[in-house]
Amino acid sequence: MTKPLSAPLDVGFDYTRSLGPTLGRFLTDLRRRKVTGIRGSDGRVHVPPLEYDPVTAERLSEFVEVASTGVVRGWSWIPEPLEGQPLDRPFAWALIQLDGADTTLLHAVDAGSPDRMATGARVRVRWRAERVGAITDIECFELSDEPADDPVDADEVTMVTTPVHLHYTHSASPTEDPFLRGLMEGRLIAQRCPACSKVYFPPRPACPTDGVPTTDQIELSDRGTVTTFCVVNVPFLGQRIPPPYVSAYVLLDGADIPFLHLLLGVAPEDVRMGMRVEAVWKPRQEWGPTMQNIDHFRPSGEPDAPFDSYSQHL
Amino acid sequence: MRPAAVVGTGQTHHAAKRLDVSMAGLCREAIDRAMADAGVDWQDIDAVVLGKAPDLFEGVMMPELFLADALGAVGKPLLRVHTAGSVGGSTGNVAASLVQSGVHNRVLAVAFEKQSESNAMWALSVPTPFTMPVHAGAGGYFAPHVRAYIRRAGAPEHVGAMVAAKDRRNGALNPYAHLKQPDITVESVRASTMLWDPIRYDETCPSSDGACAVVISSEPTSGRAAWIRATAMRTEPTTFAGRDQVNPQAGRDAARALWKQAGITDPLSEVDAAEIYVPFSWFEPMWLENLGFTDIGQGWKLTEAGETEIGGRLPVNPSGGVLSSNPIGASGLLRFAEAAMQVMGTAGDHQVDGARVALGHAYGGGSQFFAMWVVGSETP
Numbered sequence: 132m133t134k135p136l137s138a139p140l141d142v143g144f145d146y147t148r149s150l151g152p153t154l155g156r157f158l159t160d161l162r163r164r165k166v167t168g169i170r171g172s173d174g175r176v177h178v179p180p181l182e183y184d185p186v187t188a189e190r191l192s193e194f195v196e197v198a199s200t201g202v203v204r205g206w207s208w209i210p211e212p213l214e215g216q217p218l219d220r221p222f223a224w225a226l227i228q229l230d231g232a233d234t235t236l237l238h239a240v241d242a243g244s245p246d247r248m249a250t251g252a253r254v255r256v257r258w259r260a261e262r263v264g265a266i267t268d269i270e271c272f273e274l275s276d277e278p279a280d281d282p283v284d285a286d287e288v289t290m291v292t293t294p295v296h297l298h299y300t301h302s303a304s305p306t307e308d309p310f311l312r313g314l315m316e317g318r319l320i321a322q323r324c325p326a327c328s329k330v331y332f333p334p335r336p337a338c339p340t341d342g343v344p345t346t347d348q349i350e351l352s353d354r355g356t357v358t359t360f361c362v363v364n365v366p367f368l369g370q371r372i373p374p375p376y377v378s379a380y381v382l383l384d385g386a387d388i389p390f391l392h393l394l395l396g397v398a399p400e401d402v403r404m405g406m407r408v409e410a411v412w413k414p415r416q417e418w419g420p421t422m423q424n425i426d427h428f429r430p431s432g433e434p435d436a437p438f439d440s441y442s443q444h445l
Numbered sequence: 446m447r448p449a450a451v452v453g454t455g456q457t458h459h460a461a462k463r464l465d466v467s468m469a470g471l472c473r474e475a476i477d478r479a480m481a482d483a484g485v486d487w488q489d490i491d492a493v494v495l496g497k498a499p500d501l502f503e504g505v506m507m508p509e510l511f512l513a514d515a516l517g518a519v520g521k522p523l524l525r526v527h528t529a530g531s532v533g534g535s536t537g538n539v540a541a542s543l544v545q546s547g548v549h550n551r552v553l554a555v556a557f558e559k560q561s562e563s564n565a566m567w568a569l570s571v572p573t574p575f576t577m578p579v580h581a582g583a584g585g586y587f588a589p590h591v592r593a594y595i596r597r598a599g600a601p602e603h604v605g606a607m608v609a610a611k612d613r614r615n616g617a618l619n620p621y622a623h624l625k626q627p628d629i630t631v632e633s634v635r636a637s638t639m640l641w642d643p644i645r646y647d648e649t650c651p652s653s654d655g656a657c658a659v660v661i662s663s664e665p666t667s668g669r670a671a672w673i674r675a676t677a678m679r680t681e682p683t684t685f686a687g688r689d690q691v692n693p694q695a696g697r698d699a700a701r702a703l704w705k706q707a708g709i710t711d712p713l714s715e716v717d718a719a720e721i722y723v724p725f726s727w728f729e730p731m732w733l734e735n736l737g738f739t740d741i742g743q744g745w746k747l748t749e750a751g752e753t754e755i756g757g758r759l760p761v762n763p764s765g766g767v768l769s770s771n772p773i774g775a776s777g778l779l780r781f782a783e784a785a786m787q788v789m790g791t792a793g794d795h796q797v798d799g800a801r802v803a804l805g806h807a808y809g810g811g812s813q814f815f816a817m818w819v820v821g822s823e824t825p
Contacts, residue, residue: 140571142571143500147563359591364638370581371572
């Protein structure tokens, strides 16, 4: 069996966080080169500060400044740093108990070599030169017992931006694969459920109604009926087609389920449920394993399909 | 199954951006109000159930873990419920089942969304390789099905605008609502921009930050109680050949089970108020039919006759509903809580006079998850 087709899928967004009074104070102080914890109902000083007490669940409010030096309580060596990690050279992730704190903070230690790391090692904050009010204002910790740089003044922080980027390899399923390879040849491959005889385009690994593999492969024509549609007038982040455009459910002749595609060649106000349409393919040299080989659908000029012919597909 | 009741409700002031609080602070605003309403303290709570819509909406994987302190869940069972937009409703039902089953005496149900931290339209339109990038968020998904409803029911075009105007006016009576538009009219709704034809701007829910919490108990704690007479949840796949997207089977089945369990034979006569998940105006008549309040194709007539307004035969969304506040994960629990408030008589300016039986309803995904409950003022 050939390896199923795959393609990169990158999902990323710059999420924002409104901090509220506790985390806002913590990050404002980091920007000022100070580390601030909070005292819990049992007297323990939590660093980073907790918004609510883990014992009583009450809101906490007694901030406590702790030292910029502390001790390693546990660590793990990272020989090959990954994208987004604090350092681009080998480093240690460490649980660090700052002097004056009762809990540990997870951060990086720039130790150079695992031989120099030890539980019980003394470390101090290395402040980033350009601080914005983020946990990364602590560039990392370094092996030293000397105090870090003195505090400075800086504006209050109420929001942070936390970019999240995920890099996937999206693989087609074994069922999808022949469908996509068919598209590369300009063919529309569907599958029929052996139990209920419904024809799925695109095909599925199993019939959602009967739960059995849809093994019977059939080829469909590139003509069909618009069952229903939406005129998209609204622009939005990540949109690939400039609005306005008609996003239409197309029921190919011989299929039992419609799919969404783009409808052009007709003014949006003239599109109708039941309109007969045909595929407009991109030039063959642009074809790939994708439904985008069909650039769009356009009216075929045939009379509209009667409502009863597609009313079971709405 | 032993009786269970909502004994306290709480919600945040919903807004486009609640930049004054963290996610934890947002949840606590609702929780503190619910616990004060119920007259209970943390030691009275046996377990916590949290609901929230897809994690991509805030970009926080499993927020229930870092929220455990804020939810008062340390040392207690903490469950996360996840059924897309219906999750708030499912959260209420899961919490109810923990009490009804006798596992716990008092359970705190919490649901939230902080939409301002991300962009739900982006999160719902991630372009998958090999597909045609015609998706356009929730509005783009639902608009074709709304069009199909209008065609099938032969509904006049202004009914959607009537729903929107009613819900926004109701929202103006609700101190917690995100949108308060007392002067909105059917004409102004119809004059608003067409976003996803046939859905207009004013017929679309806002994007909100907000949270909701309820305390569910085996016995009254504050004197007030909304007794849970029935709960139902049903699910179906997003797409399959012959699927009815206008009137989904899962919704019909859930409603039938709900009315049977509640001992209700004629919902339109026996239910005094309904909080129904209506993120786009036309879903009011669609769900009136799906829920069995009217026959198929007749839902819009109830709306058009003004019977779904406060003072009508079946007030729908007296709180202003999802069209007035939409912190997605919390929206379902808000429906459930508002139904409870109606029968507890705590709904304030949007109280339906003499409400004794109320429906809370939520749906999610591509109309594939349904959760609902019926609450009543009468002790079982």
